[in-house]
Amino acid sequence: MKRTFGAAIAAGPMGLGARVGVVLYLLFLVLIPLAAIVERGFAGGVGGIWHAVVSPMAAHALVLTLWTAALMAVVNAVMGTATAWILVRHPFPGSRFLATLVDLPFAIPTLVAGIMLVTLFGPQTALGGWLTVHGVPIVFATPGIILALLFITMPLVVRAVEPVLIELDPAEEEAAATLGAKPWTTFFRVVLPPILPAVASGTIQCFARAVAEFGSVVVVSGNIPGKTLTAPVYIFGEVEGDRPVVAAAVSVVLLLVAVGLLLATRVLQQQFVRRERA
Amino acid sequence: MALIDGAYVAHAQGGKGGQRTLTLGAYTTPREAYGSGVIPAFQKFWKENHAQEVRFEESYLGSGAQSRAIVGGFEADVAALSLEPDITRIAEAGLIKRPWKTGPYRGMVSRSIVVIGVRPGNPKGIKDWDDLCRPGIQVLTPNVRTSGGAMWNVAAVFGAALRGGTSAAKGDTAAAVALLGKVLAHVTVMDKGARESMLTFERGIGDAIITYENEVMEAKLAGRAYDYVIPRSTILIENPIAVVDVYAEKHGGLDVADAFVQFVTTPEAQREFAAHGYRPVDEKVAAEFTQKFPAVPDLFTTRDLGDWGQIVKLIFNEGGIYDRALNSSQGKK
Secondary structure, rough: OHHHHHHHHHHHOOHHHHHHHHHHHHHHHHHHHHHHHHHHHHHHHHHHHHHHHHHHHHHHHHHHHHHHHHHHHHHHHHHHHHHHHHHHHHOOOOOOHHHHHOOOHHHOHHHHHHHHHHHHHOOOHHHHHHHHHHOOOOOOOOOHHHHOOOHHHHHHHHHHHHHHHHHOOOHHHHHHHHHOOOOOHHHHHHHHHHHHHHHHHHHHHHHHHHHHHOOHHHOOOOOOOOOOHHHHHHHHHHHHHHOOHHHHHHHHHHHHHHHHHHHHHHHHHHHHHHHHHH | OOOHHHHHHHHHHHHHHOOEEEEEEEOOOOOOHHHHHHHHHHEEEHHHHHHOOOEEEEEEEEEHHHHHHHHHHOOEEEEEEEOOOHHHHHOOOOOOOOOOOOOOOOOOEEEEEEEEEEEEOOOOOOHHHHHHOOOOOOEOOOOOOOOHHHHHHHHHHHHHOOOOOOOOOOOOOOHHHHHHHHHHHOOOEEOEEEOHHHHHOOOOOOEEEEHHHHHHHHHHHHHOEEEEEEEOOEEEEEEEEOOOOOHHOOOOHHHHHHHHHHHHHOOOHHHHHOOOOEEEOOOOHHOOOOOOOOOOOOEOOHHOOOOOHHHHHHHOOOOOOHHHHHHHHHHOO
């Protein structure tokens, strides 16, 4: 369907104009700004990037950002898929209302999300105080970072998986159940394979979004260098501290990780499509 | 170009007898002092002497961010910032052509001191810098990379230690770095600015906050409850102001800008600053407020640590004292 629509545009008199328009749009909106960052990052050469990244504080910030984003993405992959599955296949009274709530994190400024978490889990609250006393501080520690990232990226996996599940014919699941397959077997053998590309793409989007998150993290993490300072907040500090080249260098590293992951999903998806067709 | 210049002159002269505009680029903490005190007083002063209304466009940003905005093309006629290096940056960009550290106050408009804010009644009995290193005490101070104010805080602790105002031996740089590291090890939240740091403290986080006397006084003025203690040895904060003459000239407002920068150190304006918790630079006005601003046993200035250029180089540059103290603080609690 998409292909015929695209072909129609290409064939029409508007075809060339539309293509040039889209290319220019992407150029101005994405490519030129990114190129400017990369250019700035390489101002000190590859050695400059290396020097910026291996400084203990920057390295710690990068590692912290990558592992919290990765852990969060895994949790979101599992819980997001489960949420979508329940909402689509096993609706219950009130589930439609819940479904509309899923998008809310996108509508709230992430700074507000951060303040909300501090208000809920801060050491001055009953719950936060109890957790802190028992050695599991949430806010101003890594769990707070992960919680904030989970909150702001929550819709991504759910909304990626949902439409695929809706398109999927329930008859196959029913057949599996009729043949005596247990619900989990049905899920893993029948439901999961076709939705896997959507899960993967949603998860990667979560990760890429989380690696760049600033607004909520700057409020909940505590920003102690070498402990709870994440890469985006570190970059902000370097910009404010008149070291734009260091900031750009660390940004380039984050950018490379994101580009690498996005390319990897592309390749995985193409292989998957090929296998499906074969 | 000549045509454009002519147009500006015409515009400036056309403004005489009518309305003038002045753009103030300031840092965040004196917002109330300027907005509801000094600016209305200046508008009255100018109207009485020149029969013109002065309309102010005020911008308040973190000191470093404001300084960079002005260098980047935000055409403020007057820059009022937290610390000298932020004005120096504008001067080095060629936007301030005349010497600005002139007059009896060397370009400074207001003063304050670095203090320790505590919970009402001081339940943890915090009295001095050393108390911040006691087990279990949680401290707030903003990030020095994003907050000019935090640089004052670090310079206060380090300077106090170096001068023998703490348990560290007088003149022992290594001991002073170690003490700074111990204080930093107790910092649980480094917000990006002084105001954000105060808000975090007001949310109930931390036992103590390293901040400025004027911030605590402004907060008390707004009805919020906390106390503060003045350490035995602390630094005198001096905030600079300067006419960005290249922009002021371009707008045809050099006379108003110059008059404003002169006005802010008059006794009248200094009383407004004092009302908002700033220590006056004018000694006579300061004498009127000795009740409000108690004397500090050992008050030192940036000049006691060298000058700002040296302080930045020694303490805040990569691999400097701050980085060393921070590294030594890792893993300690």
